Amino acid sequence: MTGRVLSLRRRWRKAVRRCAAALTQAVGRHPFLAGIAGTAVATAMASLTFLTLYDGRADALLxxxxxSENLVSLVSSDLARNVEIYDLSLHSMVDGAQNPQTWKLPTELRQAVLFDRATTAAYLGGAYVLDAGGRVIASQRDELDPSVRLDDRDYFVAQQRNPDVGLFVSHPFRSRLRGGNLSIGLTRRINGPDGAFAGVALLAIRIEYFQHLLDKINTGKAGSVFIVLDDGTLLARKPYTEEAIGSSIAKSPTFMLMASRAEGSYVAKSAVDGVRRIFTYAHVPSTPLIAVVAPAEEDVFAEWRRRSLLAGGLTLALGAVFVLVSWLLAFTLQGKVEAQAELVRLAATDPLTGLSNRRVLDNRLDEEWLRARRNGSAMSVLFVDVDYFKKFNDTYGHAAGDEVLIAVAECIASVVRRSVDLVARYGGEEFAVVLPETSAQGALVIAEKIRKKVQAISVFYEPDAQGSVTVSVGCATCLPAQGGSVSGLMAQADAQLYVAKSAGRNRVSAGA
Structure with a gap:
């Protein structure tokens, strides 16, 4: 078992090494892959970071x-509980007021019958019984003023006109009995023995109750929380502005959404101060009240923005550095590849003429010989030698001789133009031409073109003298499939070169 595990490990390591080697070779052949890969990795990492940050924004919003839903639920529960308690007191007041015996009782006992202990709760401005004319006929604190009539109040008019209105929550008003304190009224109808309207049971709740409730809630620096009637009348708001209390937001598009549904959430600009907020609201059960919590988008996303700027900035900076390093590496590798290619070219090139050197010639001869033997095609070789070069070199110097060699090399290269052909400097003033898939006749034609091309050039080696350079060419052709060798073919071409030399130079000699 241990041996099998070790064997698997060795195979795994070999596979990893092979992959690494293949990757290294690929990058070596295509150095810009490093830059492209680095850019792709940096882009992918940046994309993942920004997706994560976007998810963080969604989490902050959620x-x-x-x-907000929890806060709305708390406010709504508190309001519903207190309104229910106050409504029980109103029911008690109505029952007591509708009983004729109550009004025959002594004042203290009548007060105890009409007003229970709930009417002494904090933020309760007062408890009153009004007659059919709107005058206060009983008060928890004996605030009786015959000159004060309340028959114009909305809570009185509503109960007077509609026997089925039930519990009515009024708009904010300034109290005429308590020095102008801002309050709202909770009322129920009092009927006479015959069912006719006989008055109103009223509990006045100070606006401070709602403000105190809202002050406990933290919605951020620019956030808001408010309580509004279902007709758009604002009862309380944090941050508090006295002029806003009692104002109407009924025409605001944001309020229309609240009025149309029991609860919900949306994002919009506030109709009061224009701040963009996330509104979460709920209708308080069994009341016309709507509780709204609206943190500002700026506050909700402040921490997320701070983290995003930090993370996004670092990601972009590191990504830019990674991309820069990747492309620097790519250009460095490119330079290395070009340098290596140049070294390979120099190793395969004759430094004087720019033609292929002897090493390349030998390798190419072997390759073309094998290919011709497989294909059954002919293969030709030319030997080109500059005539009287030693004499010319001795007379005019090596610099002039080098110029002649360069000019001859250019002539040969201009004639031999197929991509499969090879022109190489064999050594000294000798050149070799490899012509794959070329017959003896074809080789002879090319050799003659080379001879004429070289003869046509003029070399000026003295101010008052002009001379022509000539070459002798030996041609050899064979069918490798029928036997023989590369060395034998070259020997034949060399022999034909000497034939051309012996026949007077500046000529071509061919043999097969």
């Missing part, structure tokens, strides 16, 4: 919604 957390704000959940928190």
């Amino acid at each position: 957390h704000a919604h959940e928190t």
Whole structure:
């Protein structure tokens, strides 16, 4: 078992090494892959970071919604509980006021019958019984003023006109009995023995109750929380502005959404101060009240923005550095590849003429010989030698001789133009031409073109003298499939070169 595990490990390591080697070779052949890969990796990492940051924004928004829903639920529960308690007191007051015996009782006992202990709760401005004319006929604190009539109040008019209105929550008003304190009224109708309107039971709740409730809630620096009637009348708001209390937001598009549904959430600009907020609202059960919590988008996303700027900035900076390093590496590798290619070219090139050197010639001869033997095609070789070169070199110097060699090399290269052909400097003033898939006749034609091309050039080696350079060419052709060898073919071409030399130079000699 241990041996099998070790064998698997060895195979795995070999596979990893092979992959690494293949990757290294690929990058070596295509150095810009390093830059492209680095850019792709940096882009992918940046994309992942930004997706994560976007998810963080969604999480911040979700957390704000959940928190707002919880706060709305708390406010709504508190309001519903207190309104229910106050409504029980109103029912008690109505029952007591509708009983004729109550009004025959002594004042203290009548007060105890009409007003229970709930009417002494904090933020309760007062408890009153009004007659059919709107005058206060009983008060928890004996605030009786015959000159004060309340028959114009909305809570009185509503109960007077509609026997089925039930519990009515009024708009904010300034109290005429308590020095102008801002309050709202909770009322129920009092009927006479015959069912006719006989008055109103009223509980006045100070606006401070709602403000105190809202002050406990933290919605951020620019956030808001408010309580509004279902007709758009604002009862309380944080941040508090006295002029806003009692104002109407009924025409605001944001309020229309609240009025149309029991609860919900949306994002919009506030109709009061224009701040963009996330509104979460709920209608308080059994009341016309709507509780709204609206943190500002700026506050909700402040921490997320701070983290995003930090993470996004670092990601972009590191990504830019990574891309820069990747492309620097790519250009460095490119330079190395070009340098290596140049070294390979120099190793395969004759430094004087720019033609292929002897090493390349030998390798190419072997390759073309094998190919011709497989294909059954002919293969030809030319030997080109500059005539009287030693004499010319001795007379005019090596610099002039080098110029002649360069000019001859250019002539040969201009004639031999197929991509499969090879022109190489064999050594000294000798050149070799490899002509794959070329017959003896074809080789002879090319050799003659080379001879004429060289003869046509003029070399000026003295101010008052002009001379022509000539070459002798030996041609050899064979069918490798029928036997023989590369060395034998070259020997034949060399022999034909000497034939051309012996026949007077500046000529071509061919043999097969």
